[in-house]
Amino acid sequence: MSKEEPKYVEIDLSPEILNKLDKERDELIEKGAKLQNGEPVKTINDVLTYMLDRYDAYKAQAKAEQKIAEQPKRKEGWWKPELSRKFHYFVDDRSLCRGWLLPNYLEMQEDTGNKEPGKEDCAGCFRKLVKRRQDLGVDKIV
Numbered sequence: 001m002s003k004e005e006p007k008y009v010e011i012d013l014s015p016e017i018l019n020k021l022d023k024e025r026d027e028l029i030e031k032g033a034k035l036q037n038g039e040p041v042k043t044i045n046d047v048l049t050y051m052l053d054r055y056d057a058y059k060a061q062a063k064a065e066q067k068i069a070e071q072p073k074r075k076e077g078w079w080k081p082e083l084s085r086k087f088h089y090f091v092d093d094r095s096l097c098r099g100w101l102l103p104n105y106l107e108m109q110e111d112t113g114n115k116e117p118g119k120e121d122c123a124g125c126f127r128k129l130v131k132r133r134q135d136l137g138v139d140k141i142v
């Protein structure tokens, strides 16, 4: 019996996916994301390497995405990703600090209206949340 050779599949990337990767690259560059070898993310190839480096995290996110598909949605709120020590504030599936995607809407908590960030709150998200309250003209987003 012959040993089975690994199979490689050529992927045709649609313009939509390329656009998404471009956006992801810009955000990773802005974030100063680094590859496991310490090099900064610069190219689309780096973006894919970065995603592979963090495969488990991306897989967990994809799983979460699948799970939340049928969940009732809070519009926005605080949520602590499994891989984060902090709570982040999510609007439109993304944290205000831009570092996190796809919250679990069932675990999401609404804005407390606190004026100062709690110890477990992401400072970046909190700063932008305060700005968001101002833009919306409210003390607390419900």
Ligand SMILES: [Zn+2]
Binding pocket: 087, 088, 089, 095, 096, 097, 098, 099, 122, 123, 124, 125, 126
């Ligand atoms: Zn955050």
